[in-house]
Amino acid sequence: MSHEKDLDYLTISARIHAMENRLLNHERMERMIEARELSEAAKVLTECGYEDLGQVTAGGIEEMLSKAQTDLFHDLSSAVGNRALLDVFRCSYDYHNAKVLVKGEALGSNQESLLVGGGRYDPQKLAEDYQREDLRGCSDIFRRGVARARETLGATGDPQLSDFILDRAYFEELTAMARQADSKFLEGYVALTIDVANLRSCVRASRLNKGMDFLQQVLVPGGNVPARTLATARGDELAGLFRTSPLSQAAATGSALSAPGSGALTDFERQCDDAVMEYLGAGRRVAFGEQPIVGYLYAREAEMTAIRIILSGRMAGLDGDTIRQRLRRTYG
Structure with missing residues (x-):
């Protein structure tokens, strides 16, 4: 990235x-x-x-977090000229809503209460456009993914297959937006999130004795470790494939837990999330550029996850140590 381009981020970085x-x-x-x-x-x-919050309820927590996320993107949209930096983080809400709409149609029931804000597309308008089968206001990748998921669920009745299709479209769109943003740091983040998704899929598939055919449906391209390599690997080989990756520790833990009945995945899941946080934490040390923006947006998502863990844990009567075990590394 040129010095001149870095200077474009001077004010927003501060x-x-x-x-x-x-x-x-x-x-x-x-x-x-x-x-x-x-x-x-x-x-x-x-x-x-x-x-x-006043009175703390599960619904109140979600309403507060949804509003905070929507307000954040609205606030930054006028200050961040490179829209793709924001859209990479908004995109997941759109695909969540797509899954809700596709499954709601298949069930023949209205699931719109499960729609969330914070995405690129207003959830209520998206629902209306979906019912009219007119998603012209959405990206090409999103439209194609929704159409394929809708057709697949209608033909097979298998919601897992439609989820796989939308997940693949989601990561395809993330990769395209990272390239559009012209940011190696953002491209590295997207590739790492794909690695995380693929590593988790491999560990879970191994624990369920699912083979290559299943993995070829689930794994997505674009990560640092090729999907085709992962599809043919045994669970106990994962540590070697990620040996030089930020996910080396998580992969070693996952390999050790890849056999059926080999124990809880709590530590493995936390190590996956911590590896992403460690990568993005480097952005905090950059004075100005796109790195602080990307790191902060991920940190806010992680913050909201932590809020859910703590408050829902307190509501469920969990002790402090149990709640701490579920928390991830903080941004810094």
């Missing part, structure tokens, strides 16, 4: 670095976990810019 101070860091998480009352735990979030 703003992002200031916003990082309000993230839910380790100290704030601990206060939420140790708070005597659930309402006290939720009040910590006001320091991070979230609205006061």
Whole structure:
């Protein structure tokens, strides 16, 4: 990236670095976990810019997080000229909504209460356009993915197959947007997320004694480790394939847990997420450029996951140590 292009990010990078101070860091998480009352735990979030929840309910938590995510993208859309940087993180909400609409149609029931905001496409308009079979306002990749998923579910009645199709379209679109953004850092992030998805699929398939035919449906191209290589690998070979990857530790753990009945995947899942956070954490040390923006957007997603884990854990009566075991590495 040229020096001139870096300078385009000077103002927004400074703003992002200031916003990082309000993230839910380790100290704030601990206060939420140790708070005597659930309402006290939720009040910590006001320091991070979230609205006061008042009475804490599962629905209230999701409403608060959805609004915060929508507001974040709206706020940054006028300040970040490179739209693809934002769309990489908005895209997942669109594909979630696509899965809801396709499955709702197959079930013959209205599932629109499960639609979420924060994506590129307004969820209610997307639902209306879907019913009219007119998605001209959406990207080509999204339209093709929805059409194929819709046809496949209608023909087979298998929602897992339609999910595979939409997941493949999602990662295809992420890869295309990262290239459009002209950011090696963002391309590295997308390739790493594909590696994570593929590694998880390989470990789970091995534990279920599913072979190459299944993996060829599930694995997606675009990662650092080729999908065709992973499709023919045994579960105990995964550690070697990811030996030089940021996922080396996660792959070693996954290999050890790849046999049926070999134990819980909690540590493996956490190590996968931590590897992505470690990669993006490097962006925080960059004074100006696209890296702080990409890192911050991922950090906000991770923050929202942590909020769900802590508050839902507190609501379920889990002890502090159990909640801590489920948390991921914080941004930094």
